[in-house]
Amino acid sequence: MIRAIQTIKNIWKIQDLKSRILITLLLITVYRFLAVVPLPGIDPASLTALEKQTAGGLLSLLDMFSGGAFSRASIVALGIMPYISASIVMQLLAIAVPYFQKLQREGESGRRKINQYTRYLTVAILILQAPTYLVNLNVQMRQVSGAVIPSGFWFNFSSTVILAAGSMFVLWLGERITDKGIGNGVSFIIMVGILARLPHALFQEFVSRISESTGGLVMFLAEIAFLLFVIAGAILLVQGTRRIPVQYAKQMVGNKQYGGARQYIPLKVNAANVMPIIFAQAIMFLPVTLIGFGSKSSDSLLVKIFAPLSDHYSLWYNIVFAILIILFTYFYTAITINPKQMAEDLKRNNGFIPGIKPGKKTAEYIDEIMSRITFPGSLFLAAVAILPAFANILGIKQEFAQFFGGTSLLILVGVVLDTLQQVESHLLMRHYDGLLKSGRIKGRSGQLY
Numbered sequence: 001m002i003r004a005i006q007t008i009k010n011i012w013k014i015q016d017l018k019s020r021i022l023i024t025l026l027l028i029t030v031y032r033f034l035a036v037v038p039l040p041g042i043d044p045a046s047l048t049a050l051e052k053q054t055a056g057g058l059l060s061l062l063d064m065f066s067g068g069a070f071s072r073a074s075i076v077a078l079g080i081m082p083y084i085s086a087s088i089v090m091q092l093l094a095i096a097v098p099y100f101q102k103l104q105r106e107g108e109s110g111r112r113k114i115n116q117y118t119r120y121l122t123v124a125i126l127i128l129q130a131p132t133y134l135v136n137l138n139v140q141m142r143q144v145s146g147a148v149i150p151s152g153f154w155f156n157f158s159s160t161v162i163l164a165a166g167s168m169f170v171l172w173l174g175e176r177i178t179d180k181g182i183g184n185g186v187s188f189i190i191m192v193g194i195l196a197r198l199p200h201a202l203f204q205e206f207v208s209r210i211s212e213s214t215g216g217l218v219m220f221l222a223e224i225a226f227l228l229f230v231i232a233g234a235i236l237l238v239q240g241t242r243r244i245p246v247q248y249a250k251q252m253v254g255n256k257q258y259g260g261a262r263q264y265i266p267l268k269v270n271a272a273n274v275m276p277i278i279f280a281q282a283i284m285f286l287p288v289t290l291i292g293f294g295s296k297s298s299d300s301l302l303v304k305i306f307a308p309l310s311d312h313y314s315l316w317y318n319i320v321f322a323i324l325i326i327l328f329t330y331f332y333t334a335i336t337i338n339p340k341q342m343a344e345d346l347k348r349n350n351g352f353i354p355g356i357k358p359g360k361k362t363a364e365y366i367d368e369i370m371s372r373i374t375f376p377g378s379l380f381l382a383a384v385a386i387l388p389a390f391a392n393i394l395g396i397k398q399e400f401a402q403f404f405g406g407t408s409l410l411i412l413v414g415v416v417l418d419t420l421q422q423v424e425s426h427l428l429m430r431h432y433d434g435l436l437k438s439g440r441i442k443g444r445s446g447q448l449y
Helices: 003-012 015-034 048-053 057-064 079-095 099-104 108-146 152-182 185-195 198-211 218-240 275-284 286-292 303-312 315-336 339-348 360-393 398-404 404-429
Strands: 242-249 252-253 254-258 263-266
Touching: 003 015, 003 398, 003 404, 015 185, 015 252, 015 404, 057 185, 057 254, 057 398, 079 099, 079 108, 079 152, 079 275, 079 315, 108 152, 152 185, 185 404, 198 218, 198 254, 198 398, 218 398, 218 404, 242 360, 263 360, 275 360, 275 404, 315 360, 360 398, 360 404, 398 404
Parallel strands: none
Antiparallel strands: 242 263, 252 254
16 A cells, blocks of 8 residues: 555656646546537437447447447547547558558558548548438437437538547547557547446446345455456456567677577467457347348248347357457457568578577468467457356346456456556656566557557
8 A cells, every 4th residue: 555655656756647647637538528418409318218229239339438428429429439440441451452561561651641541431431320320319219218309401411520520539539648648549538438337337236236135245246356357367368478589690790799699579369459359249240230131020030040149148149259259369360460571570680589490480480389379369368258248147237247358348458557557667767666566567569459
């Protein structure tokens, strides 16, 4: 406790770090304020249907990422997800399209062009997504509360502009947090949106355990203990690495000797972060869409085939979901980690792996190691992803069960570690003690997308 107080005092003594934290808090406060401001012409009291619709499924993920703004029909209801979708598309284009591959190799200038194209694509996605959101909002309000949103071209046009502008403003806030604040801004905004739902979910679970005959306070404490255990496992998954020793050849430049030192290449157990879960969840949303286009009769062939896959807590859904995550983990790791390029870089810098020939043999060795460590990493990632289903089966309410695994938990753990790592870097730079006695904090060394 004394060490924690002293660490807070040290943080407050560093003027640059203090200003960055205050700027981050200010920008997050602005975002949270906008998340409760409804679209003009929308009655917040008639949004009960939309809240029920976003209680589960993929829409629940969208609502969680937006901090509840999606279910409140807020001016920032679409949140940061369109930008993440555009970023994923650009990453895939950088692998498949030669033009974008060339941009990626151009360094800072190429990165700026890719970021510009990403923003253009984000606006295009918003222009398509905003009218769809308004149509769904109108249907949900009419079916349950009997209310309707204003009709006409002007309302649809103005609301589309507001939703698109709100999402781009959230992106701007994230970039300002990255530049002037602490941590990665976009990831931080997503984390805040997830955490915004935690107090209500925790309180709801506590009241449920106390008021109902479901185990009482003992069961609630057991849930908290298990949640902490899962968080510890998620930290290991985020930080886990396999180090490959690398030896550098000695070189004489004049009278000075360079090289000869042994270093290590850290290969992450979970190099794909949360991307496999996001891809898999998008695929698993297709059965619901297909049922919606098909016959409404429960006897139809389409419903019989896809109904088990539309239930997020069914056995078949979670089996298929876990298999997809494992496959996407291998896929995303393969497109982000290039053993051939790593081998070429080692050879160019006069480095080699002891006992392995430089060049092709080194690339094959690195690829073999990545395959070995990706398999247990993918299994652990799949296990974490389906844990909310098991938590729900054990009687934990759905809102609280979401924090026992899946995308939300991995994002929380990853962003918190990245932010603490930056804070610790500021402390160590000014010759203060770090945040931990046992060693330095390891982050994800990257964004979540």
